[in-house]
Amino acid sequence: MNYILTFKNTNLVIKAEQCLKKCNISNTVLPLPSQLKAGCGLCLKVVSCDIKYALKTLVNEKIDELALFSFDEKEQKPSFVEISDWCILLE
């Protein structure tokens, strides 16, 4: 299972990407999958094992206006499931 983080604008996507990079958290900027609706046309992909640390890092940097979706990369046409209560992952 991997994760997609969406943001309301491009500035936040790039800020989040750089913030995660600085903390050596692997992430990939991707075009927003057509199944998802978000403010901006870009999003970040973070792998399962890094997601908690990534979210904590972003929240600490006050980049917390985001939406989180899980998906299975092995599926040809993956379905994205929104995790609206992602804050519990921080505990």
Place this chain on the structure above:
Amino acid sequence: MPTLPANFQNYSEAKKAGFLKMKQLKEDGKNVVGVFCTYTPNELIMAADAISVGLCGMSDEAIPAAEKVLPKNLCPLIKASYGYAYTDTCPYFYFADMVLAETTCDGKKKMYELLGEIKHTHVMQLPPGRFGEGALESWKQEMLTLKKVLEEKFAVHITDEKLRQAIKLKNQERKAMLEFFNIGKLVPSPLSGYEISTLMDSIAFTFDIHERLDAITKRTAQLKELYECEYKGKSSTRPRILITGCPTGGVRDKVIKAIEDLGADVVGFECCSGPREKQDPVDENIEPIQALAEKYLRVNCSVMSPNPGRFEALGQMIDEYKVDGVVEVILQACHTFNVESYNVKKFVTEEKSKPYICIETDYSKSDSGQINTRLTAFLEIL
């Protein structure tokens, strides 16, 4: 009926595919100029070793945000373009180092003032007509000012040699695109209007001119072969339609696709998505700035007053594309095209004796049904 190629990407897919290429180019240190219009002298941007990217808004998603600042009764293209910038939801706008715009219509030029509050926006003062005394001289001065602005912004020196190379390359691209458009002249046409319109709007997201040239040349060759094998000598009952008027990118599905789904072929475009500026190359034999000023002042947009070149192009296209009817697309509140449509209708119906319909619309889907009904009735009379 023409079919789309197997690897066809719709506009939205092509736009998205370009995001990462653009991001990579920025990370590699490339300079990027956001542009809006056919009047943009792309050769100067190329000669400054920068990349241009189109910023015209073609969907209604950012319009509600734009309407917080701009009046509601404004052209949807202007509102959409501003909306994306205002909400920072277009990565191309985000990655652009500056915006290059021209004083084309009143709505755009006032919007550019607001855009300038978000990002460095250089506005070229386009003369309101081609023939006024001093028009060319003033436009040439604008070219020189732009050259200086680009040189200062990107700390580069735009030499005549670089400019001549850019002119030559852009002319090659124009020629290749013109050959692609000419496929629409074949009877029956193997090329769908939906493909023409999509390709012309989305090819701008391929930032390397050589890649663009290659893609367009390959597709033209494929279509020629397709015509020889499957279309040549066959008759078609599908009426041949010419589109004229405003840019159609934001209404592609509800007008262009609708016409083709209703049983007609859109064979040509007399608008910025068509051969309008492609058929008029930059003169490679005179001083480059003068050549650019002359060329870009000849663009037949309705913002020019008077605008006889558009009627010449329209007449020529109606004949050469063997058109059965003309559909004019007016984006709501586009006053220049809307006023000019009176003479366009007279020209098409009286001088060329062809049926004509004018569709005034915006980017919303709310009038799709109404447009379909009107187009059905129009196609029935052809």
